[in-house]
Amino acid sequence: MSDGFVWLTIFVLSVFVGIEVISKVSSTLHTPLMSGANAIHGIILLGAVLVTGSSDDTAVLVVGLIAIVLAAVNLVGGFVVTDRMLQMFSRKKPAKRQEAGR
Template identity: 80%
Template sequence: MTDDPIVWLTIFVLSVFVGIEVISKVSSTLHTPLMSGANAIHGVILLGAVIVTGTTDSTIAVAVGLVAIVLASVNMVGGFVVTDRMLQMFTRKRAPK
């Protein structure tokens, strides 16, 4: 692949459009399983950000990696919290003894 920034920008923009189209077609009954899957993907992204940031020597790359780690962590934890709250809506409340 080439190192041309225009090629990378084009791939990024096309992937954003594909992502928007795919997510907008999901029915509301599938949002909880979809969020759980997305949380697992964010865990992989977080692991990748930690590995890449740990192996770099550039100060700018470390700063960008730190931002990526923070954002991936917030997104992953927040997704699990929201998924847990959504699943609690479907659990039965125990009767007091």
Template identity: 50%
Template structure:
């Protein structure tokens, strides 16, 4: 294994540890804004998959780029879906203004 590979593995492992610590310290009230930021980061992952595809020179790299782009796109779409559902929980209930209130009489 080369020195470059060791360096890349060290950076990857350190980013996993830092990410875990940061995510575990975020209170529940900040989860929705954090999810929106994570969606933007996953958009960058999609662009990175396109860069890998542009520099691919054999079938293995093309397959890897496709898989990366596919999973990143699913993650982006799922993140926005979850964020939308979470924000929907904060909507006020819609009052039916056409409903006649009879004062509780039956």
């Protein structure tokens, strides 16, 4: 068997496992899991930068650049989603009342 077929099989199986795992998570656990996922995506971004930086092959550089862009977008998007979810649980400050006649 070729290495490409093995990697494609691993990728497809990991997609199915990821979908099954994520769909079973209750909504109260999403915020802590997002924080953990953000840490993992930071490590993935660092790894993509290191591997891409040490490569001389053009194909590896292109795939590495794509990996860096996708990991960065995923990392930033995770922080944005986590921030929005945490804002749902924070208390809103009461609006200041303006004095009449001023």
